[in-house]
Amino acid sequence: MTAQAPRLAVVVKGWPRLSETFIAQELVALERAGLDFAIWSLRHPTDKKTHPLHDQLGAQVHYLPEYLHDEPVRVLRSIAAAMTRRGFWTAARHFLRDLMRDRNRNRIRRFGQACVMARELPPDTQALYVHFLHTPASVARYTAMLRSMPWSFSAHAKDIWTSPEWELREKLDPAQVGAAFGATCTAFGADHLKGLSAGTPVELIYHGLDLNRFPAPPERPMRAADDPFAMVSVGRLVEKKGFDNLVAALALLPPDINWHWTHIGGGALGDTLKQQAVDLGIGDRITWRGACDQPEVIAAMRAADLFVLPSRIAQDGDRDGLPNVLMEAASQKLPILSTPVSAIPEFIDTGIHGVLSADDPATLARHMADFVLTPAKGPDMADAALARLRDGFQMQPGINQLNGLLKPLLHKGPNG
Numbered sequence: 001m002t003a004q005a006p007r008l009a010v011v012v013k014g015w016p017r018l019s020e021t022f023i024a025q026e027l028v029a030l031e032r033a034g035l036d037f038a039i040w041s042l043r044h045p046t047d048k049k050t051h052p053l054h055d056q057l058g059a060q061v062h063y064l065p066e067y068l069h070d071e072p073v074r075v076l077r078s079i080a081a082a083m084t085r086r087g088f089w090t091a092a093r094h095f096l097r098d099l100m101r102d103r104n105r106n107r108i109r110r111f112g113q114a115c116v117m118a119r120e121l122p123p124d125t126q127a128l129y130v131h132f133l134h135t136p137a138s139v140a141r142y143t144a145m146l147r148s149m150p151w152s153f154s155a156h157a158k159d160i161w162t163s164p165e166w167e168l169r170e171k172l173d174p175a176q177v178g179a180a181f182g183a184t185c186t187a188f189g190a191d192h193l194k195g196l197s198a199g200t201p202v203e204l205i206y207h208g209l210d211l212n213r214f215p216a217p218p219e220r221p222m223r224a225a226d227d228p229f230a231m232v233s234v235g236r237l238v239e240k241k242g243f244d245n246l247v248a249a250l251a252l253l254p255p256d257i258n259w260h261w262t263h264i265g266g267g268a269l270g271d272t273l274k275q276q277a278v279d280l281g282i283g284d285r286i287t288w289r290g291a292c293d294q295p296e297v298i299a300a301m302r303a304a305d306l307f308v309l310p311s312r313i314a315q316d317g318d319r320d321g322l323p324n325v326l327m328e329a330a331s332q333k334l335p336i337l338s339t340p341v342s343a344i345p346e347f348i349d350t351g352i353h354g355v356l357s358a359d360d361p362a363t364l365a366r367h368m369a370d371f372v373l374t375p376a377k378g379p380d381m382a383d384a385a386l387a388r389l390r391d392g393f394q395m396q397p398g399i400n401q402l403n404g405l406l407k408p409l410l411h412k413g414p415n416g
Contacts, residue, residue, distance in 0.1 A: 005122035006036040006059070007410045011130035011140045014043035015061055016054040018291050019236055019265070022185070022207040022324050023131050024053040026154075029210065029399040031058060035406060037129070040064060040117055042136060051294045053213075062120065064139070068112040078115040082146050085118065091145035094170075094177065098138070101166065110135060114142030121147060127409035128152070133159040133182070137171055141179075150180040150409050154205075154402075157321035157342070160189050165196065173198035181405050186321045186343030205402055208395040209327045217333035217386065218302045220379065228260040228285075229372045232304040232334075234297055234325040237267025240318045242310035242339070242359050247273055249310075249364035251280035257372050262287045262304070264297055297325075301332045306371050306378060311341045312359045322347055326354075327393055330385035335378030337367055347393060353385040 012023060030037070039061045065071040082088050095111045117139065128151040130140035137153050144151035153171070160168075170176040172193065182202040184190045190204040223229065235241040243263065250261055263286065270288070277283045292300070301307065307329035311320045322343040329336050330347075336354030338344050350356035357367045371378050 005124055006038045007124055007126040008035065008037040008406065009040050009117075009121055009125050009128050010037045010059070011040050011117075011128060011136050011143075012042070013132055013136050014045060015039055015041040016045055016047070016050050018047045018049060018051065018293065020131075021051055021053065021294060022156075024051060024057065025210060025213075025395060026207065026399065026402070027059065028053055028056050029395060030403060030406075033399060033403050035403060038062060040121075042066065042113060042139060047291055049291060049293045053294070064113040064116050068109055074116060075112050078119040079112070081119040082115040085146050085148075087146045087148045090177065091142050094145065095142060098167070102164070106135065107138075110138040111142055113139045114146060117143045118146035125149070126411075127180075127406070129406060129409075130154070132156060133168065133171060134163045137179075138167075141171060141177060145177050152179050152181045152406065152409065153183070155182060155184040155189060155193065157189070158318045160184070160192060160321075161317045161319055168193070168196050169198065172196055172200040172202070174200060180409060183402060183405070184321075187346055188343040189321060203401065203405065205398040206322070206393055207324060208393045208398050209324070209331060209389065210395040211331060211390070214298060214328070214331045215302075217331065220305075220333065222375065223305060226258070228258045229306070230304045231259065231261045231306045231308050231368065232264070232300050233261070233308050234264045234300075234328075235309060235323065236265050237263075237269040237273055238318075239269070239314040240312060240320060241267075242312040243269070243273055244276060245312070245359050245361050246308060246310045246364060247276050247280065247282070247286075248361035249368065250277075250285070251282050252361055252365035253369055257369060259368075259372070260285050260287070261308075262289060262300055264289045264292045264300060266291045298328065298332065301329055301334050304334055306368065307334045307336050308364075308368070309336075309338045310357070310359045310364055311339050311344065313341060320344065327389055330382070330389045333379070333382040333386050335371060335382045336385060337364070337371065347388065348385065352381065353388050354381050 039059050041063050043066050068075045099107050128140045130136045130153045133155040140151045172178050178200045183205045185207050193202045277286050313319045319342045339359045340356040348354040357363050
C-alpha cells in the first residue's frame with residue numbers, strides 16, 4: 001500500500017460478508033496485482049465469523065451511515081457540501097426522478113449515503129467500482145455525478161433479475177450518467193444486460209477459483225456398507241436455493257438407504273425448514289451448521305459423498321448466477337447434484353460434470369438414490385468437473401481482464 005490515497009474507491013453492500021467469498025477473492029487478487037483501492041461499505045458486518053481471505057486484504061475500509069438518522073450531523077454536513085458541487089443538480093435531478101418511480105426510504109438513503117461518500121472521498125479519487133447493480137450501484141452512480149467521475153460495476157444475480165428494467169437501462173446508458181463499463185459473472189446475465197444497454201459495454205468475467213487457496217482433492221475410498229451416505233449443501237436458507245424441496249426429497253428416499261444431510265449457511269427460512277424436517281420425521285438425520293468460514297466449508301465437502309444445490313427461480317424473479325460453491329465442490333472432487341437454473345449449465349453439462357435435475361422432490365430423490373446405488377457414477381463425473389474447473393474456470397484470467405478495464409479509469413484528470 002502506498003502513502004498516497006488510493007485513486008479507486010470500491011463500493012460494496014457490506015464488508016466483510018461470509019456469503020460473498022467471490023468478492024473477497026477478487027479484491028485480494030486485484031490488490032496483489034498492484035491495484036490500489038479503498039473499500040466503502042454501505043453496511044457494517046453482521047456475520048460473527050470471517051473468511052481467512054478477509055484478513056489478507058490490506059485496503060482501508062470506510063463505513064457509510066447505514067441509516068441516515070443514526071448520524072444526522074454527518075449526513076447534513078455532507079448534503080450541504082454536496083450542494084456546492086457542480087454535479088449536485090445533475091445528481092439531484094436523477095435522484096428525484098428515481099424517487100418518483102420508486103418511493104421508499106431506501107431510495108432516500110441511497111442519495112444520503114452518496115452525499116456522505118462524495119464529501120469524504122479523498123480529493124484524488126478518480127473512479128468508482130461497485131459490486132451489485134441495485135442499491136450499491138445507485139449510491140455509486142449518485143456519487144459519481146456529485147464528484148464528476150466515472151463509475152463501473154460488477155453485477156451478479158439478484159441485482160440483475162429483481163431490479164426494475166428502467167433502472168437497469170439508465171445505469172447502462174452513458175447519456176444517463178451510466179457506467180463506463182459493466183462486468184458480470186455469467187454469460188446468461190451478460191446477454192440479458194447487453195440487451196438492455198444503450199452504450200455501456202458489458203463484459204463476461206467468470207469469478208473462477210484461485211485453486212492455490214484450496215487443498216488437493218482427497219482420496220475418496222469406497223464407502224463402507226454401514227456408513228451413511230453423506231450429503232452436504234452450502235447456501236443461504238432463502239427461497240431461490242430450493243432447500244424446502246430438498247428436505248421434502250430427503251423424506252422420499254427409500255427406507256433402506258442410510259443417509260445424512262448437512263446444511264451450511266444462515267438465512268431467514270431456517271426455523272421453517274427445521275420444522276419441516278421434524279414434521280417429515282427426518283430431523284435426526286440432518287445437521288444444521290449455520291454460517292461457517294471457508295476452511296470449515298471445505299472440510300465438510302471433503303468428508304461428504306455428494307454436494308446438492310437445488311436452485312430455482314424465486315417468486316420475485318431472484319435466482320442464482322453461477323454459485324461459487326459448485327466450483328468449490330468440484331475442487332474437492334465432490335460429485336454434484338444441482339438444477340439447470342440460470343448459469344449453472346455454463347459449468348455443468350448434465351451427465352458429464354454432474355447431474356442437473358428438475359427441482360421437484362420426487363425427481364431430486366430419484367437422483368440422490370441413483371448416486372447411492374451406482375457408486376461409480378459420482379467419482380467419474382467429479383473427475384470431469386475438476387478438469388473443467390482447471391481448464392476454464394480459474395480465477396486469474398478474469399482478474400487480468402478486470403484489472404485491464406479498471407486501470408484506464410484511473411488516468412483521468414482532476415474532478416470536483
